Amino acid sequence: MTTTRDLRGNPLNDRGDRDDRDDPLDDFVRRVVDVDGVTKTVYVAGSGPAVVLMPEMPGISPDVARFGRWLRDAGLSVYLPSLFGVDGAYPSAEAGERVVRRACVSAEFRAFAGGGTSPVVSWLRGLARLAHSECGGPGVGAVGLCFTGNFALTMALEPAVIAPVVNHPSLPLDDPAGLEIGAEDAAAVAGRVERDGLKVLAYRFENDAWCTGQRFAAYRALLGDAFDGRVLSAETANTDPPPFFRDVVGCAHSVVTAHLVDRDGHPTVRARDEIIAFLTGRLGAQAPG
Template structure:
């Protein structure tokens, strides 16, 4: 069941693009940051992170892409969403060679809307886990100027280790924009996380060079929680102090810098 209190302080609206409608939750004021939740859905710890971004002077937009908004994380809930819902939906591409997911086009349209509503130099975009690479693919939308990939887990499988779920054209666009507009990309993960192999971050570093800021945390830095080794940098395995809290602070400062607040 959904936890109504988790999103009680948020306005909600339906956003439709290209015939697809989803619910979006919004809070705060200032330039916009779109936060895309991890599996199994828009759970309370994702909302907690969004609360802190909003408190730092930004408008957060939380699209509900799958799962029940506000529902707490359990292993059965996560497995059910992964294998009975997400992997069979045509909106999501999970394997190597498929490029970005079709849902990214809807997210780009949401970024345009958020920028029009909130102003500023552009929009921040943060993806987590299953949605991690979406923030990079969104760079073909000119409004997106601050992409953050937290534990980007796609594509799945051995063939996709040294890649990210973005098409060659999307990667080329991001690379060009990073140079032309003096932008950059932030990536976070735990060392030893099988869902975010070393090869993936090596690929990002090779592709984007110094424009890619790599924040790789030691496994022992993560808080105990669902899964071993730790996976969810900004939510489930976030500690109240130490390297994970520093990593969270860096994402907030990154958004503030790129969105003209620093």
């Protein structure tokens, strides 16, 4: 993965200059992490038990970074891996569509039905092991968003992952009732749920074309009562999201990022706070004094 940057290390957009709405991510430590010979950039911030926060399409947007900062401020160490797109870039429609097309044909991802578990999850499990060794605590949280939504579940095959959050999972793109997981992994996850009492928290908007009620029903069929799927009214979504979400996604979708309304008491803010409470409770984190 190649990211074009200016002389200060800030990400450049397709025109070769920075958009004022981009996020420089300069309050994160930029690391290059090697897992089994594969290296990826990971942005790290905070202290306390670790959470692997995976980006949504089309990458580590300012809204994804904002959510990472909320986790950091709640007393968690955030590990934010760069999996696609330009790090920190504001989500434009044209550039975002190109990122989606590249990801859909990448060997790292299984975007369509029948593909099974995406290979990149093996790398993410290794990142979770590393984060646990560095941060300690009872285990690690994993938060997936959109394209990476289900990765939080399949990461739970790593014993260190004890708090998976599956947000508006969009894969497989061509099967609204499908799950992005191989049969063997599905059986193993269900076994861990039964054996270890694992709980899975999930969110979606109603009428989301990319994450349907059929998909949540499939999670419930696999995980039973361990799956806590929560649905927000589409009318509560931010009506002025970035262009990629307005023009390409085209519906209420990203509960705690692009479609969040940052106002006290708002349903999307309550969802954010519920996720943070789930993670801090399971991981034993304490907000900085």
